Amino acid sequence: MSEKNLFESSATYRMACQQLRDVAKVIDLEEGIESRLMLPKRSLVCAVPIRMDTGETRNFIGYRVQHSLTSGASKGGLRYAPQVDLGEVAALAMWMSWKCGIMNLPYGGAKGGIACDPVTMSTGEKERLTRRFTEEVLSIIGPRIDVMAPDMGTDDQTMAWIYDTYSMKVGYACPEIVTGKPVELGGCVGRREATGRGVVYCIREALSELNLTPHESTAVVQGFGNVGSVTCDELAKHGTKILAVGDRYGSIRNMTGIDVAALARYANADPKKSIVGFPGAEAIPDAELLTTPCTVLVPAAMERQITKDNAANLKCRILAEGANGPTTPEADAILEAAGVFIIPDVLCNAGGVTVSYFEWVQDIQQLMWSERQVNEKLRELMLAAFHRVRKLAKERNLPMRMAALALGVNKVALEKQRRGLFP
Numbered sequence: 548m549s550e551k552n553l554f555e556s557s558a559t560y561r562m563a564c565q566q567l568r569d570v571a572k573v574i575d576l577e578e579g580i581e582s583r584l585m586l587p588k589r590s591l592v593c594a595v596p597i598r599m600d601t602g603e604t605r606n607f608i609g610y611r612v613q614h615s616l617t618s619g620a621s622k623g624g625l626r627y628a629p630q631v632d633l634g635e636v637a638a639l640a641m642w643m644s645w646k647c648g649i650m651n652l653p654y655g656g657a658k659g660g661i662a663c664d665p666v667t668m669s670t671g672e673k674e675r676l677t678r679r680f681t682e683e684v685l686s687i688i689g690p691r692i693d694v695m696a697p698d699m700g701t702d703d704q705t706m707a708w709i710y711d712t713y714s715m716k717v718g719y720a721c722p723e724i725v726t727g728k729p730v731e732l733g734g735c736v737g738r739r740e741a742t743g744r745g746v747v748y749c750i751r752e753a754l755s756e757l758n759l760t761p762h763e764s765t766a767v768v769q770g771f772g773n774v775g776s777v778t779c780d781e782l783a784k785h786g787t788k789i790l791a792v793g794d795r796y797g798s799i800r801n802m803t804g805i806d807v808a809a810l811a812r813y814a815n816a817d818p819k820k821s822i823v824g825f826p827g828a829e830a831i832p833d834a835e836l837l838t839t840p841c842t843v844l845v846p847a848a849m850e851r852q853i854t855k856d857n858a859a860n861l862k863c864r865i866l867a868e869g870a871n872g873p874t875t876p877e878a879d880a881i882l883e884a885a886g887v888f889i890i891p892d893v894l895c896n897a898g899g900v901t902v903s904y905f906e907w908v909q910d911i912q913q914l915m916w917s918e919r920q921v922n923e924k925l926r927e928l929m930l931a932a933f934h935r936v937r938k939l940a941k942e943r944n945l946p947m948r949m950a951a952l953a954l955g956v957n958k959v960a961l962e963k964q965r966r967g968l969f970p
């Protein structure tokens with residue numbers, strides 16, 4: 548694509564496009580479809596004015612980007628973070644399309660965000676922000692159009708406010724408008740844990756391929772929010788020692804192993820939910836977190852954390868991408884050459900959207916599954932996807948990321964062709 552577009556000022560969007568260009572060559576993607584898939588189907592940018600607790604009015608900027616509606620409703624999280632911009636949300640929406648394709652879910656990809664710092668806002672301010680944003684995007688969301696879920700900085704309470712605001716507009720309770728809701732409002736048991744659980748299912752498959760056991764393995768995790776904390780917990784339950792953890796405020800390390808349950812209690816008691824100051828580990832500079840020697844490194848925070856500047860210093864056997872887009876294409880090449888087993892984001896963190904799909908199906912059918920049913924089905928779908936990607940990687944001698952993207956992009960492209968190219 549030669550013309551400059553609205554999204555290209557974002558390095559994250561340029562990275563998603565680079566990946567698409569690379570995989571387009573691998574799967575011999577028709578040029579017209581490739582250039583369509585570089586762009587989202589539609590994007591909404593809105594002012595979100597709210598009254599702060601001080602009485603002043605502040606205007607935030609909100610985004611909802613729908614990358615593809617070809618395979619069904621578009622699906623993806625809503626992110627509250629200071630750096631959110633249109634390009635970042637567009638990249639995340641594109642990755643959602645490939646993720647849903649890899650998992651064979653009947654969805655296109657979408658993502659939303661509001662540029663704000665939820666840590667500094669009161670519950671009332673976040674509620675007003677969420678309700679006003681929902682009003683602003685009403686015309687482009689719906690249970691068959693676009694279904695939101697939690698992402699960085701949002702949670703089940705955020706989804707409850709969206710559900711309530713939407714239901715008041717349409718005049719009936721409509722739980723299928725969002726997933727990741729509180730269980731008592733039609734949320735799915737196991738959704739909160741689903742992304743981290745999915746990450747650990749993938750890690751265990753990779754360990755077994757490398758003839759390693761969880762017990763003899765160690766892990767380092769960047770991010771201790773939804774994805775990072777559940778990943779730590781699940782790894783620890785399987786006997787893997789967590790050596791170091793980092794968050795937005797700092798990093799900690801204990802080479803004899805961190806007590807994950809105690810760390811979770813400590814972080815939960817902190818207003819910022821931070822791990823900094825945890826007495827069972829020592830503080831380390833952030834730069835040392837990712838380069839701590841370990842079996843498995845799990846970035847579970849932000850995009851573009853592993854770059855050409857630090858990739859060569861990583862000392863892990865497996866890179867399990869809990870976060871979306873944590874590794875740049877330049878870093879990918881360095882890690883591939885070093886023989887690191889990469890479990891790419893669009894596969895590794897797909898457990899979240901998979902259980903979101905279970906939640907949506909339950910809400911539409913008005914029946915509830917047990918936690919055992921949810922977890923068994925999640926495991927079955929994650930393992931099947933892992934081995935589909937692995938098989939293609941081996942057959943075609945592709946890096947895992949290219950194999951995963953090939954499956955995801957191909958599914959969307961095929962559906963476009965069957966429907967008549969550009970629906």
Ligand SMILES: NC(=O)C1=CN([C@@H]2O[C@H](COP(=O)(O)OP(=O)(O)OC[C@H]3O[C@@H](n4cnc5c(N)ncnc54)[C@H](O)[C@@H]3O)[C@@H](O)[C@H]2O)C=CC1
Nearest residue numbers: 698699700742770771772773774794795848870871896899
């Ligand atoms: N929540 C979900 O179900 C899913 C989330 N993801 C992705 O996983 C990642 C994390 O999301 P959540 O755990 O939901 O978010 P969260 O808001 O629950 O937690 C984010 C964590 O990352 C830390 N963090 C933020 N900026 C950081 C920085 N610059 N350096 C180090 N740590 C930093 C925060 O302090 C916090 O511990 C994001 O990339 C998100 O898109 C992917 C799939 C599903």
Ligand SMILES: O=C(O)CCC(=O)C(=O)O
Nearest residue numbers: 623624696698899900903
């Ligand atoms: O659960 C969902 O619908 C989306 C989760 C998400 O935002 C993601 O996988 O990045």
